[in-house]
Amino acid sequence: MRACAKSILAKEIEMLKLEHIFAGYSDATVLDDCSLTIGEGESAALLGRNGVGKSTLLLTIMGHVRVRRGSIRWHNQDLLKVPLHARARAGLGWVPQEREIFPSLTVEENLSVTALPGQWNLKAVYALFPRLQERRKNFGDELSGGEQQMLAIGRALMLNPKLLLLDEPLEGLAPVLVEELCAAIERMVRHEGQSIILVEQHVEQALLLTHRGIVLERGRVVHEAASTDLLADLSVLEKWVGVRIQPPT
Ligand SMILES: Nc1ncnc2c1ncn2[C@@H]1O[C@H](COP(=O)(O)OP(=O)(O)OP(=O)(O)O)[C@@H](O)[C@H]1O
Ligand SMILES: [Mg+2]
Structure with a gap:
């Protein structure tokens, strides 16, 4: 890098x-x-x-x-x-140390539930994290630690900070x-x-x-x-x- x-x-x-x-x-x-x-x-x-x-x-x-x-x-x-x-x-966007994703919502619901308009939408977040697109129908608690972190970041980006x-x-x-x-x-x-x-x-x-x-x-x-x-x-x-x-x- x-x-x-x-x-x-x-x-x-x-x-x-x-x-x-x-x-x-x-x-x-x-x-x-x-x-x-x-x-x-x-x-x-x-x-x-x-x-x-x-x-x-x-x-x-x-x-x-x-x-x-x-x-x-x-x-x-x-x-x-x-x-x-x-x-x-x-x-201001924030991804806390504890991640705090919604375990009973799907990946796509987690991303969409608090979204605000701007350059970061579902398409842009999925382009950044293709793994999230693959897992879009999985629930938050079905994800690995790494996927949960990607979801936490993706969700914060959807607020277009x-x-x-x-x-x-x-x-x-x-x-x-x-x-x-x-x-x-x-x-x-x-x-x-x-x-x-x-x-x-x-x-x-x-x-x-x-x-x-x-x-x-x-x-x-x-x-x-x-x-x-x-x-x-x-x-x-x-x-x-x-x-x-x-x-x-
Ligand atoms: N909710 C809280 N109530 C009381 N003290 C707290 C609380 N959260 C953190 N502290 C204390 O405040 C100080 C700073 O903690 P903080 O979590 O901000 O440090 P940090 O630099 O993020 O540490 P780390 O690298 O371990 O994450 C520590 O002494 C910690 O014990
Ligand atoms: Mg800390």
């Missing part, structure tokens, strides 16, 4: 901007003065050790975690004033499925122009699929750089992410 070219759009037209966000659960502060910006048309990998707040950051953007201080701008509007149920319609938040989509998948899913995400980002924030433990794959890498540590952005630059010297990332990263083959 070739690395993504640096995004010339990055930060020129701001799509999402978090400024000094403090957020968490009951007494615990997880996001602790967290600031980041995603440009229009840009895709970013969100990296960091277990428990640093990556999922909490996505949950906060989607409105599931209350913000105590700070601001979130979405297309220059105050996102904190947009109610939770209206965020999908405002263009301007920005899609993906929380560890490769987690727990066999290597052959990791490859298949990476190829689909690559097509989605490069050829269809879909912007994503990709949370991943598979650091090198995540950087190959995005324009920029953002490292979170204790609820705060501590390092960010173009994905191509981070890929050129993965040892820089090792101290932040805490694992030995194998260079991509």
Whole structure:
């Protein structure tokens, strides 16, 4: 897989901007003065050790975690004033770590039930994931883990998000499925122009699929750089992410 070219759009037209966000659960502060910006048309990998707040950051953007201080701008509007149920319609898509597909609906029903008009329709999603087309009459609970992940992504795409938040989509998948899913995400980002924030433990794959890498540590952005630059010297990332990263083959 070739690395993504640096995004010339990055930060020129701001799509999402978090400024000094403090957020968490009951007494615990997880996001602790967290600031980041995603440009229009840009895709970013969100990296960091277990428990640093990556999922909490996505949950906060989607409105599931209350913000105590700070601001979130979405297309220059105050996102904190947009109610939770209206965020999908405002263009934010989210595939949670737990996938959450409907087990008693078929693949096609899962895809269609919440769909909104736009470039991502059944035809486009089936072109991205031919396996889903083959399984379109199967129920959600009849799918393998990899197929469920494809369905979760497909369903989120059917809402035609301007920005899609993906929380560890490769987690727990066999290597052959990791490859298949990476190829689909690559097509989605490069050829269809879909912007994503990709949370991943598979650091090198995540950087190959995005324009920029953002490292979170204790609820705060501590390092960010173009994905191509981070890929050129993965040892820089090792101290932040805490694992030995194998260079991509
Ligand atoms: N619902 C919750 N209630 C209370 N604390 C929570 C809740 N969810 C997460 N936490 C805590 O918030 C912190 C950040 O968790 P979060 O799930 O955002 O991390 P993460 O970076 O996504 O980790 P992982 O890589 O394991 O998915 C952790 O200390 C976690 O225990
Ligand atoms: Mg998480």
